Amino acid sequence: MGTTIQPVTHVSMPKRAPKKRWRQWVTGYSMILPNFIGFFIFMLIPIIATIGLGFTEWDLVNDPRWVGLANYKHLFKDRIFWLSFKKTIWFTLINVPVQSFLALLIAVLLNRKLKALNLFRTLFIIPWVCMSVAVGLTWTWLFNTQFGYINHVLTSLGLERIGWLTSDKLALYAVIFVNIWQYLGWHIILLLAGLQIVPQELYEAATVDGANNWMKFWKITIPMISPFFFFDLVVNMIMTLQIFDLPFAMTNGGPGNATRVFNLYLYQKGFSFLLMGEACSMGVVLFVLIMVATFLVFKFLGSRVNYEM
Amino acid sequence: MEKTISAKRLLLYLLIIGILFLYLFPLFWQLSTSLKESDEVFSGYNLIPKKVTWKNYRIAWSQFNVKRYLLNTILVSSIIMLGTLICCSMAGFAFGQLQFPGRDFLFFLYLGTMMVPGAVTLIPSYYIILRLNMANTFAGLILPFFFGSAFGTFLLRQFYMTLPKDLFEAATIDGAGYFQIWLKVMFPLSKPAVATLGVMTLVQHWNSLLWPLVITQSPALKVLAVGLSDFRLFRNIQWNSLMAAVMIAILPMLLILFFAQKYFVKGIQFSGINR
Incomplete structure (x- = not known):
């Protein structure tokens, strides 16, 4: 049997295979071409160009002029640059743990056989599908010193009105609060997906051994969810370091420089002061910041994560 | 009990x-x-x-120019979505099912850029659009995103890789060309993945602020995010009319969320877990 079939395949293969393979190459390259053009022109070239332009003085009108490290030197002496740098780090340090942990608590609450689970999940991501500019304005109205709902609640409790967005001490926290609110649902969905993978038998076995809910949470849920939670922290950090829309819409960086986060200052450097070279060097700094932060998180938190699934 | x-x-x-x-x-x-x-x-x-x-909605619609902003947003975000779906589907299929030299290298190049913040590509992209004479035009709003994203290609590649190899071979033996295999056999199967990418892309570009902000100045071209953000600096805002404008801006996405909720959930899970 084998001997009668073998020659057939041997004869047909060399004839067809090279042509087929060649056709597959051509089709493969043509099918990625449109996507690749976009990627090449608006991703690859700009990344390389930004690094180069970071060493130049450039106002869009005249040709870029090579200035070496002058932009970086200038940035590191710029008080507002450091301010925006610190604001962004502070924003991230508060936002990420609070948001991710709150999301974990709600995800644990939702992780049961609930008939309305899909509805609840959908309701929790509503703020995420809303445009930041829109909900930023809504919160500006809620935070309004004179007529806002939040100060209405405070005054009816007999407390003083607070200038949430007009005080340079509070404005940043108000924006962080809104950011936590807006993306909470996103993190809930992500962590819920992780929780649903935890095998039910573990909980059943623990029940047999007489464990209560609190023990199950700390001994089963937390170790099992830790890779997801760690992952959520990393993604959250990378997103938060790039925050722009909310501070732009709610306070435009003010009052003073209270909410002038990194990306907002970069935008203003480039498009208000036309210091394109310096703006590009800020882009490089942001990228390095994200890389370093990610590395540090992996180094100091990553080793504590339980990967035995 | x-x-x-x-x-x-x-x-x-x-x-x-x-x-x-x-x-x-x-x-x-x-x-x-x-x-x-x-x-x-x-x-x-x-x-x-x-x-x-309902007076506030009338004021927002005409006096606040929300009608124009809404139409612009619909136009821009739906064209971007369409382009993304086509380009990413084709590229996802090629990366996931076809063999060609340099495929994996290119794919890792794509993945590598996914961590690069948007601020890094902003200024050169703006300059390219400027040189193409597309600043302050719809084309300038759309073009950089029309060809799809690394994220979208990644999402669809992962989908195409889950399709059984037999399907591909059966179609090859029937004598279909590779493009035909994609168009007639594989693309129709990819509806859930395409829907997921579709809603994620639509929401992203419906809400996007930074690029439209730098690329458009004239009120006739502004999208909702840019148009609404102008109100942040106003003193004595008519809050009721502004809230009506805000309602109009978010309502289309709320409707889509309720009709396509499972695709949103899938999209979020994908952007988290496979990153």
Whole structure:
């Protein structure tokens, strides 16, 4: 049997295979071409160009002029640059743990056989599908010193009105609060997906051994969810370091420089002061910041994560 | 026993509904303000307006120019979505099912750029659009995103890789060309993945602010995010009309969320887990 079939395949293969393979190459390259053009022109070239332009003085009108490290030197002496740098780090340090942990608590609450689970999940991501500019304005109205709902609640409790967005001490926290609110649902969905993978038998076995809910949470849920939670922290950090829309819409960086986060200052450097070279060097700094932060998180938190699934 | 369990359930439901009410309260307040007469906006704090008026929506629609912003947003985000779906589907299929030299290298190049912040590509992209004479045009708003994203290609590649190899081979033996295999056999199978990418792309570009902000100046070209952000610097805002404008801006995405909720959930899970 084998001997009668073998020659057939041997004869047909060399004839067809090279042509087929060649056709597959051509089709493969043509099918990625449109996507690749976009990627090449608006991703690859700009990344390389930004690094180069970071060493130049450039106002869009005249040709870029090579200035070496002058932009970086200038940035590191710029008080507002450091301010925006610190604001962004502070924003991230508060936002990420609070948001991710709150999301974990709600995800644990939702992780049961609930008939309305899909509805609840959908309701929790509503703020995420809303445009930041829109909900930023809504919160500006809620935070309004004179007529806002939040100060209405405070005054009816007999407390003083607070200038949430007009005080340079509070404005940043108000924006962080809104950011936590807006993306909470996103993190809930992500962590819920992780929780649903935890095998039910573990909980059943623990029940047999007489464990209560609190023990199950700390001994089963937390170790099992830790890779997801760690992952959520990393993604959250990378997103938060790039925050722009909310501070732009709610306070435009003010009052003073209270909410002038990194990306907002970069935008203003480039498009208000036309210091394109310096703006590009800020882009490089942001990228390095994200890389370093990610590395540090992996180094100091990553080793504590339980990967035995 | 039965009774205590159902009481626990009830408590759980009440707790979740309570959290959700608090969580979504800002949006209820926004809706409520948008339906109030001006004198009630500054005097009462009732969630249900004493007298419901649609006047604010008329003011937002015509005086605040929201009609124009809305049409622009629909135009820009739907064209970007269409281009993304086509380009990413084709590229995802090629990366996931075809063999060609340099395929894996290219794919890792794509993945490598996914961590690069948007601020890094902003200024050179702006300059390219400027040189193409597309600053302050619809083309300038659309072009950089029309060819799809690394994220979209990644999402569809992962989908195409899950399709059985037999399917591909069966279609090859039938004599179909590779492009035909994609168009006639594989693309129709990819509807769930395409829908997921579709809603994620639509939401992203419906809400996107930074690129439209730098690329458009004339009011006729502004999208909702840019048009609405102009109000942030106003003194003496008519809050009820502004909240009506905000309602109009978010309502289309809310509708899509309710009709396509499972694709949103899938999209979020993908952007998290496979990153």
